[in-house]
Amino acid sequence: MVEEVAARWSLTVGEPFPTSSVSWAAPATAAGRPAVLKVQWPHAECEHEALALATWAGDGAVRLLAHDPGRHALLLERCEPGTTLAAAGDPDPLAAFVDLLPRLWVAPPAALRTLADEARAWRASMPGAWERAGRPCERRLVDAACSLVDDLLADPPAEADHVLVHQDLHAENVLAADRRPWLAIDPKPLAGERAFACAPIVRDPDLGHGRADVLGRLDRLTSELGLDRERARAWTVVQTTAWSFTSTFAAEHHQTVRWLLEGC
Numbered sequence: 727m728v729e730e731v732a733a734r735w736s737l738t739v740g741e742p743f744p745t746s747s748v749s750w751a752a753p754a755t756a757a758g759r760p761a762v763l764k765v766q767w768p769h770a771e772c773e774h775e776a777l778a779l780a781t782w783a784g785d786g787a788v789r790l791l792a793h794d795p796g797r798h799a800l801l802l803e804r805c806e807p808g809t810t811l812a813a814a815g816d817p818d819p820l821a822a823f824v825d826l827l828p829r830l831w832v833a834p835p836a837a838l839r840t841l842a843d844e845a846r847a848w849r850a851s852m853p854g855a856w857e858r859a860g861r862p863c864e865r866r867l868v869d870a871a872c873s874l875v876d877d878l879l880a881d882p883p884a885e886a887d888h889v890l891v892h893q894d895l896h897a898e899n900v901l902a903a904d905r906r907p908w909l910a911i912d913p914k915p916l917a918g919e920r921a922f923a924c925a926p927i928v929r930d931p932d933l934g935h936g937r938a939d940v941l942g943r944l945d946r947l948t949s950e951l952g953l954d955r956e957r958a959r960a961w962t963v964v965q966t967t968a969w970s971f972t973s974t975f976a977a978e979h980h981q982t983v984r985w986l987l988e989g990c
Contacts, residue, residue, distance in 0.1 A: 727765050728752075731799040735792055739763055748772065753804060760804040761791055768798050770839070771894075771914040776800055777835050778915035781890060786829030787910040788901075805901035805909055812897035812932035820943060822900060822908045823927050824950050827920075830910065831889040834917035841891065841918025842879055848968035849875040859971040863980040870987055871967035874960040883919045883957070891918045893965070896930040921957040924948065925965045928958070929982045931975055937985045944986070959986055 728750065732739050735756060742752040749772070754763040766772050779790035784803070792801035811819050849872050856868045892899075892913040903909045916922075924947045927933070928940055944962070948955040963986050970979035 727797045727799065728763065731763065731765070731794050731797055731801075734794065735763075735801055737761070737763060737801070754801070756791065756801065760806065762788075762802040762804045764800045764802060766798040766800070772798075774835070774838055774915050775913055777837060778890060778892070778913045781832060781835055782830060786826050786906075787892075787913065788903075802911075803903075803909075805903040805911070807902055807904075809902040810898050811900040811902075811908060812930075814902060819897060819933055820927070820946055823895070823947065826895070826900065826908060826910055827923055827951060830892055830895075831920055831923070834888060834890040834915075838890065838915055838917040841893075841916045841922055842882070844916055844918075845875045845879060845964060848964060852968055852971075855968075855971040859976070862971070862976055863983075867967055867980060867983050867987070871964045871983070874964050878957065878960055878964070883921075883954075887919045888917055889920055891916045891920075891923050893918075893922070894926050895923065896926045897932040919957070919961075920951070921948070921953045922961040922965070924953065924958040925962040928962045928986075929966045929979060931978045935978055935982075937989070940982050940985050941989045944989075959989070962986055 728739065738755040740753040742750055749764050749766040751762055751764040754761045776790055776793040779787055788805060789803040790800060791803060811822055852868050852871060892910055893916050894912060894914045895910055899912045900908050900910055924944065927947060928943045933943060944955065944959055948958050963983050966979045966983050970976050973979055
């Protein structure tokens, strides 16, 4: 597939990036201009990545240059120098997120999966995922996350608060670029409420892993972006728990959930 899309788009393709995990991605040159070729391993979370990038049209995220849906291939703007926010040593990395998030909060395309549907799926799968993972944390964390899903869905926000949400916007998915200080990559897009977008940032161990770090990020993001702190806290508990059982940061995520449950 790489050879086919390279021929179709007249690309010169380099060696793949060593950190790619759920897709094959490599630097490429298209008509003398730097780009990135990304061929995805098809899965639900990346299904609408191209649609999200096209919707943002380069405002806050990398530009989509071309898309071959049959081969799950995307040709993307290459960020240069491309340093991740996690590795940049920025003294105030949260400022980058405070700038990026409002840019990304646009009207969601109709085709996107909704946060509500995703939350129902998480609620149904969490107890079994916890069992299959060998019960790596207290069952009370799973029960709390399931209960919070019920509470959140029973009291939905106003329709006007539903936006296009990048549900994996952590410091490794924000890159330094020449046309803007920071751009987002690798969206796993949903149509959902703004408060949910805090979740990957609040739990990100690259931004500091301690009780004060986690609660401090929650407080600052919700204050500076005008978000409901309780809903942001609840969504962070839910998604962090749901994603923890297959994560390499499982222990850190479980501790984050404990701090959030205590830090009401």
